[in-house]
Amino acid sequence: MIAACSEDSSVHAHVTSLHDASNGNTRPKPVDLPAIETAVRTILNAVGENPDRQGLLDTPARVARMYAEMFAGLHAQPSRHLAVTFPEVYDELVLVRDIQFTSMCEHHLLPFTGVAHVAYIPKGCVTGLSKLARVVDEVARRPQVQERLTQTVADLIETELGSSGVAVVVEAEHSCMSIRGVKKPGSRTITSALRGVLKTNQASRAEVMSLINRS
Numbered sequence: 103m104i105a106a107c108s109e110d111s112s113v114h115a116h117v118t119s120l121h122d123a124s125n126g127n128t129r130p131k132p133v134d135l136p137a138i139e140t141a142v143r144t145i146l147n148a149v150g151e152n153p154d155r156q157g158l159l160d161t162p163a164r165v166a167r168m169y170a171e172m173f174a175g176l177h178a179q180p181s182r183h184l185a186v187t188f189p190e191v192y193d194e195l196v197l198v199r200d201i202q203f204t205s206m207c208e209h210h211l212l213p214f215t216g217v218a219h220v221a222y223i224p225k226g227c228v229t230g231l232s233k234l235a236r237v238v239d240e241v242a243r244r245p246q247v248q249e250r251l252t253q254t255v256a257d258l259i260e261t262e263l264g265s266s267g268v269a270v271v272v273e274a275e276h277s278c279m280s281i282r283g284v285k286k287p288g289s290r291t292i293t294s295a296l297r298g299v300l301k302t303n304q305a306s307r308a309e310v311m312s313l314i315n316r317s
């Protein structure tokens with residue numbers, strides 16, 4: 103059965119609200135660089151540094167630009183990458199493995215980095231493979247927790263592409279685990295989000311997991 107491909111505005115509206123709800127706000131403000139600079143000066147003062155010493159003079163502006171880059175996904179609608187699809191009768195698994203990403207843990211504002219494996223079973227429509235990587239990238243560039251990152255990517259693909267199954271597995275090392283607190287470098291956190299037949303059909307689920315885990 104061929105589903106209607108793409109450009110269904112009601113579907114897009116739904117995903118937009120889903121995306122926004124996941125961040126707890128509806129319209130992110132544009133990045134206020136001077137406010138970040140002021141805040142960074144405040145932190146430097148608070149830890150006992152002198153923000154006016156030579157080595158730190160440009161640090162507040164540099165950090166402000168870095169945050170603007172790391173959180174650029176707050177101002178983007180990742181669903182737009184999936185808006186253009188191509189009708190295709192292929193209804194077997196599509197898997198893109200090892201999509202590298204960097205995100206920021208929202209609890210410590212420290213980076214976590216790793217890979218995402220994204221799989222879906224098309225129902226009449228396929229998307230460009232690079233678009234899956236763009237979605238991961240943009241959802242990652244927000245204050246995040248890995249669990250929500252995984253679920254948001256799965257929900258976007260399921261809703262935008264109308265796929266009959268979606269599997270997203272994310273493996274990442276969190277610097278808030280490796281450089282502070284329990285200090286366990288090398289530990290990796292794995293999360294998964296399964297939708298449709300990749301959740302309910304045991305054979306399909308086993309197939310996708312074995313392909314993801316294949317070394």
Ligand SMILES: [Zn+2]
Nearest residue numbers: 207209210278
């Ligand atoms: Zn953390």
